[in-house]
Amino acid sequence: MGVVVMRGEPVAVGEREGADGEATSARRRLSVWRHHLSSYVMDDTFAGAYRRAMNDAHLELLASDGWREMLRDMILPFAFGGREPADLGDDVLEIGPGPGLTTDLLAERLSQLTALELDPVLAADLARRTSDSPVVAVVEGDATTMPFETGRFSGAICLTMLHHVPEHEKQDQLFAEVHRVLQPAGLFVASDSVASEDLEALHVGDVYNPVDPAGLESRLTAAGFIDVDVTWHEFGWRIHATRP
Ligand SMILES: C[S@@+](CC[C@H](N)C(=O)[O-])C[C@H]1O[C@@H](n2cnc3c(N)ncnc32)[C@H](O)[C@@H]1O
DSSP states (O other): OOOOOOSSSOOOTTOOOOOOOHHHHOOOOOOOOHHHHHHOOSSSOOOOOGGGGGGGHHHHHHHSSHHHHHHHIIIIHHTTTTTTGGGGOEEEEEOOOOSHHHHHHHHHHHHHHEESSHHHHHHHHHHTTTTTTTSSEEEEETTTTTSSSOEEEEEEEESSOOGOOOSHHHHHHHHHHHHHHHHEEEEEEEEEEEOOOOHHHHHTTTTOOOOOOHHHHHHHHHOOOOEEEEESSSSSEEEEEOOO
16 A cells, blocks of 8 residues: 655644645644643653653643543544544554553443553553453553564554654564554554654653654565555654554
């Protein structure tokens, strides 16, 4: 499959085709939000060990009502882009849930969701918060060496986390691991921001290794995926890829 480049076109995260007014409004909201994000960046930086890959300001944002709204209205619609959460099947892996607002929204639409989180504190908090959920299971672990058997999951999703994986090779290892733990025909959906000054400012003291979407088709293909579909614009990218 080809790469669809939307960069430079008047689109925004969450845009629906043909809805010009809606797209403009979404774009304006995202711009306002980005300024809001920048104002959160604090002077004292977090000593960025990979075990705790986010600074405190970033963490606060990812647990906020504003982020929940943006996920629901813009980021998830863009990430799925014509697909549905149901396309991920009945045993889904979420990689890098952080405080778990993505987990909450996905759990509303899925029957079984395993959230794999590297940070032990975040994993424990999310496990505690979702302990009554019949849908969510939280596992502390590293997505570059996953603690799951081969072919376990019907689908996998990874939202706004790949820029926290510190090396290109580690990101490729993560893709290879997703491929390994998916069942044949399993769908992988991923989305993240593209490099920008605002995004970099938010990561003072953090891991900041944004993915260049132009290289994603070949990287996913090298990991063994087929039907790799990459879409991006000036704010973010998404991929849909299938395990053969
Ligand atoms: C920016 S947060 C995104 C949280 C959530 N997906 C969202 O969109 O709100 C990225 C998360 O990925 C986690 N993470 C980073 N590297 C990871 C890895 N190798 N395995 C699992 N989780 C990882 C971080 O600890 C962090 O909680």
